[in-house]
Amino acid sequence: xxxxxxxxxxxxxxxxxxxxxxxxxxxxxDVAYDIGPGLGDDCRAGRVDGELVPPEYEITEDVVLxxxxxxxxxxxxxxxxxxxxxxxxxxxxxxxxxxxxxxxxTDDGFYYDIAGVDIDEDDFAAIEEEMAAIIxxxxxxxxxxxxxxDAKAIYEDNEYKQDVLETEAAGEDPIxxxxxxxxxDLCKGPHVESTGQIGATKLLQIASAHWRGExxxxxxxxxxxxxxxxxxxxxxxxxxxxxxxxRDHRKIGQELSLFSIDETTxxxxxxxxxxxxxxxxxxxxxxxxxxxxxxYREVETPHVFRTELWKKSGHYENYRxxxxxxxxxxxxxxxxPMNCPGHATIFDQGQWSYRDLPVRYFEDGKVYRKEQRGELxxxxxxxxxxxxxxxxxxxxxxxxxxxxxxxxIILNILDTFDLDYNVQFATRPEKSVGSDEIWERAExxxxxxxxxxxxxxxxxxxxxxxxxxxxxxAFEDAxxxxxxxxxxQLDFNMPERFDLSYVGEDNEDHRPVMIHxxxxxxxxxxxxxLTEHYNGxxxxxxxxxxxxxxxxxxxQIPYAKQIKNQYLGDQRVTIEDRxxxxxxxxxxxxxxxxxxMLILGSDEEDAGTISVRDRKEQELNDVxxxxxxxxxETEVDQRRTDVTxxxxxxx
RNA sequence: GCCGGUGUAGCUCAGACUGGCAGAGCGAUUCCUUCGUAAGGAAUAGGCCGAGGGUUCAAAUCCCUCCACCGGCUCCA
Numbered sequence: 001x002x003x004x005x006x007x008x009x010x011x012x013x014x015x016x017x018x019x020x021x022x023x024x025x026x027x028x029x030d031v032a033y034d035i036g037p038g039l040g041d042d043c044r045a046g047r048v049d050g051e052l053v054p055p056e057y058e059i060t061e062d063v064v065l066x067x068x069x070x071x072x073x074x075x076x077x078x079x080x081x082x083x084x085x086x087x088x089x090x091x092x093x094x095x096x097x098x099x100x101x102x103x104x105x106t107d108d109g110f111y112y113d114i115a116g117v118d119i120d121e122d123d124f125a126a127i128e129e130e131m132a133a134i135i136x137x138x139x140x141x142x143x144x145x146x147x148x149x150d151a152k153a154i155y156e157d158n159e160y161k162q163d164v165l166e167t168e169a170a171g172e173d174p175i176x177x178x179x180x181x182x183x184x185d186l187c188k189g190p191h192v193e194s195t196g197q198i199g200a201t202k203l204l205q206i207a208s209a210h211w212r213g214e215x216x217x218x219x220x221x222x223x224x225x226x227x228x229x230x231x232x233x234x235x236x237x238x239x240x241x242x243x244x245x246x247r248d249h250r251k252i253g254q255e256l257s258l259f260s261i262d263e264t265t266x267x268x269x270x271x272x273x274x275x276x277x278x279x280x281x282x283x284x285x286x287x288x289x290x291x292x293x294x295x296y297r298e299v300e301t302p303h304v305f306r307t308e309l310w311k312k313s314g315h316y317e318n319y320r321x322x323x324x325x326x327x328x329x330x331x332x333x334x335x336x337p338m339n340c341p342g343h344a345t346i347f348d349q350g351q352w353s354y355r356d357l358p359v360r361y362f363e364d365g366k367v368y369r370k371e372q373r374g375e376l377x378x379x380x381x382x383x384x385x386x387x388x389x390x391x392x393x394x395x396x397x398x399x400x401x402x403x404x405x406x407x408x409i410i411l412n413i414l415d416t417f418d419l420d421y422n423v424q425f426a427t428r429p430e431k432s433v434g435s436d437e438i439w440e441r442a443e444x445x446x447x448x449x450x451x452x453x454x455x456x457x458x459x460x461x462x463x464x465x466x467x468x469x470x471x472x473x474a475f476e477d478a479x480x481x482x483x484x485x486x487x488x489q490l491d492f493n494m495p496e497r498f499d500l501s502y503v504g505e506d507n508e509d510h511r512p513v514m515i516h517x518x519x520x521x522x523x524x525x526x527x528x529x530l531t532e533h534y535n536g537x538x539x540x541x542x543x544x545x546x547x548x549x550x551x552x553x554x555x556q557i558p559y560a561k562q563i564k565n566q567y568l569g570d571q572r573v574t575i576e577d578r579x580x581x582x583x584x585x586x587x588x589x590x591x592x593x594x595x596x597m598l599i600l601g602s603d604e605e606d607a608g609t610i611s612v613r614d615r616k617e618q619e620l621n622d623v624x625x626x627x628x629x630x631x632x633e634t635e636v637d638q639r640r641t642d643v644t645x646x647x648x649x650x651x
Numbered sequence: 652g653c654c655g656g657u658g659u660a661g662c663u664c665a666g667a668c669u670g671g672c673a674g675a676g677c678g679a680u681u682c683c684u685u686c687g688u689a690a691g692g693a694a695u696a697g698g699c700c701g702a703g704g705g706u707u708c709a710a711a712u713c714c715c716u717c718c719a720c721c722g723g724c725u726c727c728a
Contacts, residue, residue: 030714119654158676205723206722207655209723213724214725215652215653215713215726218654220726221654222654315728322727367728371727372653372726372727374652374654374724375726375727376719376720404726465728467728489728554686580685580690580691581684581685581687583689584691585689586688597688599687611688613688
């Protein structure tokens with residue numbers, strides 16, 4: 001290192017905002033010791049400008065630094081990274097022929113991609129036993145550097161590690177390795193100091209992945225696992241994981257008879273049962289109200305069109321392989337994969353003045369897309385689904401206002417359902433139509449709305465639709481997988497293709513801009529998200545069965561009918577008339593997640609009252625039926641999430 | 652589409668490795684019970700063991716092909 005460089009100084013900003021100045025060279029560990037000797041001793045890694053690095057990492061420019069110590073949030077990532085190594089070592093003890101690819105930590109654990117070995121989950125026990133032995137032995141985990149030449153020799157027979165040497169580690173010499181107990185792995189760290197510091201670890205599942213995530217590359221075996229500082233945290237994680245599985249919409253969908261997908265009727269083609277359709281209808285009514293309030297006009301288009309339409313729109317060119325095509329009298333038709341070309345055609349039937357715009361259409365439009373077979377899954381990925389699809393035809397000067405008002409509706413909806421979400425702003429993809437100027441303009445307009453609404457969002461470069469940039473709202477399912485929901489997409493392309501126009505103030509023809517927007521996204525997916533979000537306990541306004549009346553004995557069935565007819569004509573109410581014990585009736589109602597049970601015995605009948613029990617196991621006796629009905633109607637009208645009658649009317 | 656796993660009663664699952672009468676619990680039906688807060692009792696019915704082909708004296712079980720589902724990867728207008 002030259003003198004000149006040594007004299008250079010770097011500034012290091014710490015999480016509390018303070019800034020320290022150092023002369024180069026300085027490492028993460030040096031900084032830690034500079035702050036305090038205790039911190040220096042505890043320093044296990046650093047997060048430098050967002051990236052996790054080992055203590056020896058040399059800081060060569062101004063950075064933001066967080067010191068990682070046992071107990072800090074990042075420390076679990078070191079544990080998981082080291083657990084991945086322990087797994088790999090254990091694997092190779094059991095299966096010496098196993099070839100290692102890469103083994104990073106993830107949000108909730110780690111994985112290791114391996115090749116050359118045929119294992120399944122039955123092998124986990126043996127490998128975990130070996131892992132436990134390695135952890136028990138508490139081997140030191142040491143970072144060593146080997147020459148590029150040595151590294152190449154070590155991985156002579158491992159094409160994956162060679163690939164890593166040529167890519168991630170390109171230009172590096174020496175190469176960073178970590179070793180424990182004589183076993184080593186090419187790795188840039190960071191890790192914990194010894195295998196004994198891995199508090200608890202478990203292998204979770206076996207899967208597969210293409211090398212480097214490229215479809216043309218070969219398939220590797222991927223073993224997922226997790227690790228924590230303590231056994232308790234692992235237990236908690238496993239419990240949560242189990243609970244999440246219980247919330248799976250496919251399971252709840254069957255339990256509550258919401259929907260089914262039948263092998264005979266076809267894959268990815270959901271059949272909605274009465275209970276599911278009730279929820280869908282409520283959802284549809286809700287957005288129909290919002291749409292009418294925002295001056296949308298409802299339209300309807302058929303499920304099948306001539307493919308001429310998609311040749312015109314450009315979808316045919318891009319997606320014909322994923323469309324369901326039909327031969328009708330030697331003409332090609334296809335099930336519609338999108339609603340927008342139909343809506344554009346409707347717009348094109350009219351003559352429009354600049355004063356008529358924006359024109360806003362909406363339709364609950366069922367579309368059909370032949371998704372990859374391996375992707376079909378419950379309601380999250382289907383061949384047929386319904387989009388609450390809106391298309392706006394606007395003047396260029398109206399874009400921002402319109403996108404803003406769509407934003408308002410979406411944020412309002414998300415609030416109604418109390419949903420967590422992530423927002424992505426997706427920009428121009430490689431395969432796209434439209435000029436540079438058009439794209440830039442569209443992207444700027446969307447981003448400006450995001451900024452002015454103070455929405456947190458990630459930019460996804462190149463992830464936009466082929467016709468325009470978009471804003472996507474994504475939800476996570478019970479298993480942590482992310483799915484797109486609401487969306488706003490600008491489209492400067494389709495108006496061109498359909499030669500849409502309006503007459504401007506200047507009496508000349510002008511090109512409108514099209515905005516595609518969905519509030520739920522697809523009903524299927526949104527239904528899935530809600531089912532899992534509520535764990536099947538739908539808010540009263542959505543619940544397929546809002547009230548179940550439980551007569552104590554058959555003698556009260558007439559009274560039950562009377563209560564239902566007299567007070568609950570507008571609600572979804574059933575009477576449990578099976579000759580079961582009361583205990584059994586209550587248990588069943590809880591299992592069915594019915595918001596409210598009305599329990600009617602001779603006491604209630606004599607007094608003309610009801611006993612109300614809610615699904616939160618709260619109960620109130622001697623209730624005036626009118627008071628209950630009023631409350632329920634309010635909960636439904638206000639689309640409240642919680643059932644609150646008992647706590648609000650109890651003592 | 653790719654890799655791996657799994658398909659047995661309405662549901663959850665045993666049986667499969669090692670071929671030899673297709674099972675359990677829940678649910679359903681019928682009867683008894685009429686019940687006061689999370690499963691009352693008894694009996695009965697219920698199956699092309701995903702589909703097709705093969706091996707075998709004999710196939711839920713072994714082999715092949717296909718279909719569907721599950722997990723992951725890739726894709727996703």
